Amino acid sequence: MTAPTSARGITPAIDRYLAELDERSTYLPSDERAEIISSVEDHIVDELDGDTHPDPGRVRDILTGLGPVSELLPTPPASAAPTSVTRSGLGIAGVLLGIAGLLVLVFFPPLGLALGIGALVIGLVLRHRPERKLGLAALWLGIAAVVSVGVLALVAVLGFVSISDSHVSPPAPAVQISSDAP
Secondary structure: OOOOOOOOOOOHHHHHHHHHHHHHOOOOOHHHHHHHHHHHHHHHHHHHOOOOOOOHHHHHHHHHHHOOHHHHOOOOOHHHOOOOOOOOHHHHHHHHHHHHHHHHOOOOHHHHHHHHHHHHHHHHHHOOOOOHHHHHHHHHHHHHHHHHHHHHHHHHHHHHHHHHHHOOOOOOOOOOOOOOOO
């Protein structure tokens, strides 16, 4: 039996520990982060001594010996500290624009379209930011408003065409002019 070269995939507890380490070290430069994670993995592999199916108690002892993930990492700078608030005025505005666009489009489709496009743009801007969930909500509400306006326009055009086709009067009979002048 060959010794594992990575600690990942050996047990769910090890995977959770390494995932937490990976998640909590995002503020570090990539090379320093990779070095810390690699050294922790190497330590776990060394402690397992080639055992690919270790006893859960042994795994617990190894992870306890390493200590909490927060103690393995250097203290993050104040600017890198995660914030618990991920809502922004822009995200909330995007969601409200999308909702307003859907409500208004029934009464005044051009305004509903404009509001929907506004929500769509805000959603696109926020989709890669921490307020991603609000951005995605705004994006989908904007898409719904724009598509709804398109469907309303299509229904209106088809309705107009069918109404104008049904009211076509038959052609007038041709009037013959006689050349018999008195």
